Amino acid sequence: ENNFPIVISTWGFGIPANQEAWKTLSKGGRAVDAVEAGVRIPEADMTNHTVGRAGYPDRDGHVTLDACIMDEFGNCGSVAAIEDIAHPISVARRVMDKTPHVMLVGDGARQFAIEQGFKAEKLLTPESRKAWKEWLKTAKYSPVMNIESKQSRQGSKYNHDTIGMLALDAKGNISGACTTSGMAFKMHGRVGDSPIIGAGLYVDNEVGGATSTGVGEEVIRNVGSFLVVELMRQGLSPEEACKEAVQRIIKKKPETAKQIQVGFLALNKKGEYGAYAIQDGFSFAVCDSKKQDLLIPGKYFY
Numbered sequence: 001e002n003n004f005p006i007v008i009s010t011w012g013f014g015i016p017a018n019q020e021a022w023k024t025l026s027k028g029g030r031a032v033d034a035v036e037a038g039v040r041i042p043e044a045d046m047t048n049h050t051v052g053r054a055g056y057p058d059r060d061g062h063v064t065l066d067a068c069i070m071d072e073f074g075n076c077g078s079v080a081a082i083e084d085i086a087h088p089i090s091v092a093r094r095v096m097d098k099t100p101h102v103m104l105v106g107d108g109a110r111q112f113a114i115e116q117g118f119k120a121e122k123l124l125t126p127e128s129r130k131a132w133k134e135w136l137k138t139a140k141y142s143p144v145m146n147i148e149s150k151q152s153r154q155g156s157k158y159n160h161d162t163i164g165m166l167a168l169d170a171k172g173n174i175s176g177a178c179t180t181s182g183m184a185f186k187m188h189g190r191v192g193d194s195p196i197i198g199a200g201l202y203v204d205n206e207v208g209g210a211t212s213t214g215v216g217e218e219v220i221r222n223v224g225s226f227l228v229v230e231l232m233r234q235g236l237s238p239e240e241a242c243k244e245a246v247q248r249i250i251k252k253k254p255e256t257a258k259q260i261q262v263g264f265l266a267l268n269k270k271g272e273y274g275a276y277a278i279q280d281g282f283s284f285a286v287c288d289s290k291k292q293d294l295l296i297p298g299k300y301f302y
Ligand code: SD4
Pocket: 159, 160, 161, 162, 180, 181, 182, 183, 191, 192, 193, 194, 212, 213, 214, 215, 216, 217
């Protein structure tokens, strides 16, 4: 039996984001409009330092944002390492709708956004600046990937949580969106999995969709979200597919995997969902006609 409309997204901040998406879904709107509207909520949230405005900067003090969106026709748009624009998801949507391209990066993405009427503004808040200055005291410009993800498991301020959202609308069409400020204090120019179609997000209207959160490098290496969707195509449930994708990461780099977090979230065309992560601590939010604010802990290996 089908369960849609439905919207699911990564982490606790997915609850208010889902509720925003639900406004579109419950009126019979398109999933792609719902996911764009939904993820704009954490993008605008000043208390959230991992998505959009107020995101932690890179190690040089630049806030650089990554986002992508994909619809039921396989249309997609993406921006990577964009600066000064508070809603990268909506720029990604414009790339999809208004250009012959899929992905714009850095200055070109910023320039396109401004041409499209987006406001350029400084996204580094005094609080984020302080956290960065604090980090600089000890960081000595060494990579922080592993340390950071351990802290993220403990709920540290250095977490690097992305919102990935998947929705089926009343017609049963699927779309997804993914947006993040990426890894806190990353190298300038570093791009994670989140804006990469197939890595941080993938949807296929014949099968379902998947999205990811955690250390993007490992997700890119395994083309994670595409893998999850292909596994569902072969008959795996959303949870089984996410588990297998996580296992793939662990198998390839067992020692690295113990130190990092990666979580996958998936939704199939019937409206069944599931998730799996390397470590404890991952959770996802579900919103459908029965319940609007469900938060489910992700299953995990370690
Ligand atoms: C990245 N995947 O930039 C993102 C960060 C993230 O939970 O999802 N953190 O690698």
